[in-house]
Amino acid sequence: MVKPDLETRFGAAPxxxxxxxxxxxxxxxxxxxxxxxxKPVDPAMIETLAALALCSPTKSDLQQRDIIIxxxxxxxxxxxxxxxxQTWVAKAPELLVFCGNNxxxxxxxxxxxxxxxxxxxxxLFNPAVDAGIALSAFVLAAEEAGLGCCPxxxxxxxxxxxxxxxxxxxxxxxVAGLAVxxxxxxxxxxxxxxxxxxxxxxxxxxxxxxxxxxDYDTRREAxxxxxxxxxxxxxxxxxxxxxxxxxxxxxxxxERSTFxxxxxxxxxxxx
Ligand SMILES: Cc1cc2nc3c(=O)[nH]c(=O)nc-3n(C[C@H](O)[C@H](O)[C@H](O)COP(=O)(O)O)c2cc1C
Numbered sequence: 173m174v175k176p177d178l179e180t181r182f183g184a185a186p187x188x189x190x191x192x193x194x195x196x197x198x199x200x201x202x203x204x205x206x207x208x209x210x211k212p213v214d215p216a217m218i219e220t221l222a223a224l225a226l227c228s229p230t231k232s233d234l235q236q237r238d239i240i241i242x243x244x245x246x247x248x249x250x251x252x253x254x255x256x257x258q259t260w261v262a263k264a265p266e267l268l269v270f271c272g273n274n275x276x277x278x279x280x281x282x283x284x285x286x287x288x289x290x291x292x293x294x295x296l297f298n299p300a301v302d303a304g305i306a307l308s309a310f311v312l313a314a315e316e317a318g319l320g321c322c323p324x325x326x327x328x329x330x331x332x333x334x335x336x337x338x339x340x341x342x343x344x345x346x347v348a349g350l351a352v353x354x355x356x357x358x359x360x361x362x363x364x365x366x367x368x369x370x371x372x373x374x375x376x377x378x379x380x381x382x383x384x385x386x387d388y389d390t391r392r393e394a395x396x397x398x399x400x401x402x403x404x405x406x407x408x409x410x411x412x413x414x415x416x417x418x419x420x421x422x423x424x425x426x427e428r429s430t431f432x433x434x435x436x437x438x439x440x441x442x443x
Contacts (some may be wrong), residue, residue, distance in 0.1 A: 176437070178223055185268035188220025189317065198315060203359030205320025206260045211354045213265050213319065215243070222268070224308035234277060237306045237347075240338055246438065250337045251349075254330040255342040261324055264351035269327055269334070272299030272305045274440070277341040295343075296440040302349035314352055320359060324349030331434040342439040363392045364417075389414030 174361050178185035222239045230237070242248055251263045251269075261267065274295045281288040311321045327334055327349035334346050364370070393414045401413050402421040410417060436442070 178220075178227075182223060182226075186216055186219040186223055187195075188214065188216040188218075199312065202312075202315050203361050204322040205353070205355045205359050206322050206351070207356040207441055208264055208320065208351075208353030209356050211265075213353060217243075217317065217319075218266055218268070221310050221313050221319075224313040225306040228305045229310035230302050231298045232371070236273050236277060236304070237303040238271045238273045238344070239306065239310070239442065240271060242267045242269065242338075247337060251327070251334065254333045254337070255326040255349075256329050258324060258326040261326075261351050264322075265353035266351070267324075268310070268350045268352065269338060270303045270310075270347050270350060271340065272296070272303045272347050273344045274299050275341055278343060282291065286346050292441055292443050296345075296435060296442075299345075307348055307350060310350060318354070319352055320355035322351045324351060325428075326416055328428050328431050331431060332437075333435075335438070340438075345435060345438060360396075363388070363396060383414055395396070398400055 175185045196373070218241055222241065225239060226235075226237075240253060248262070248267060251267065252259075255261055275434045277295075278288055307323060314321050325348055331346060334340070335344075338346070340346070365388055369378060369381055369384050393412065398413050398418055401407070401409055402418060403425070406422055432442070
């Protein structure tokens with residue numbers, strides 16, 4: 173029962189389910205869900221999950237992240253129009269937007285009459301990391317409850333439009349959307365790179381990367397072949413289409429290349 177902990181932390185707890193069980197097995201077999209049943213999700217459940225997400229660590233206790241739960245159908249429609257080809261999001265019962273928020277900190281400096289001496293990259297970086305941590309915590313808590321989720325970076329495709337729709341002021345920015353609902357079918361487990369390349373002991377090393385990548389590509393392609401090859405009009409259809417080819421094709425084209433200009437325009441500095 174987590175209600176007393178939430179009440180202590182927030183002063184009040186939402187009216188949602190509060191039971192939790194061990195999560196390691198679920199985490200090991202988790203996967204993103206992009207296809208949902210029509211069964212609605214209890215709004216109190218979403219608010220509880222948002223509260224749980226905000227129990228996750230936050231840099232220096234600064235709490236520079238916010239969650240926007242989009243309930244109004246017109247708001248949903250307006251946001252969907254910003255997501256390009258991510259049309260599956262419109263069928264998700266719930267949509268949230270995780271934001272970095274450095275505005276509160278700046279206001280605190282005004283209220284306390286103290287100079288804000290950190291108007292540099294940290295002012296952007298810490299809220300972005302904090303928002304990502306909260307997103308992850310939300311996903312894990314939601315999956316523990318049997319819900320399915322998928323983050324949506326396409327929320328940054330048109331950041332000016334999203335900011336206008338969500339009334340985001342300067343120094344508040346979208347990090348990722350999150351589609352949530354009851355899964356239509358169990359999530360598939362997406363293979364990850366070998367731990368020899370992603371978990372390091374004492375010091376970083378990418379020795380053996382090329383061989384490890386080749387093994388991963390082979391293992392993944394045998395078990396989880398891609399249904400579709402990216403940009404095949406330009407790059408053709410390969411008989412073998414491993415993960416590394418998909419990622420190389422993906423990032424051979426610019427994605428969200430105007431986001432930096434948007435971030436500068438809402439007041440952040442990159443020095
Ligand atoms: C920050 C972030 C943004 C993402 N944006 C999208 C997105 O816009 N569209 C999408 O279909 N999946 C998106 N995803 C989901 C990833 O594609 C997915 O996590 C990845 O393929 C690994 O699969 P898994 O979560 O099933 O293990 C995003 C994931 C993260 C963490």
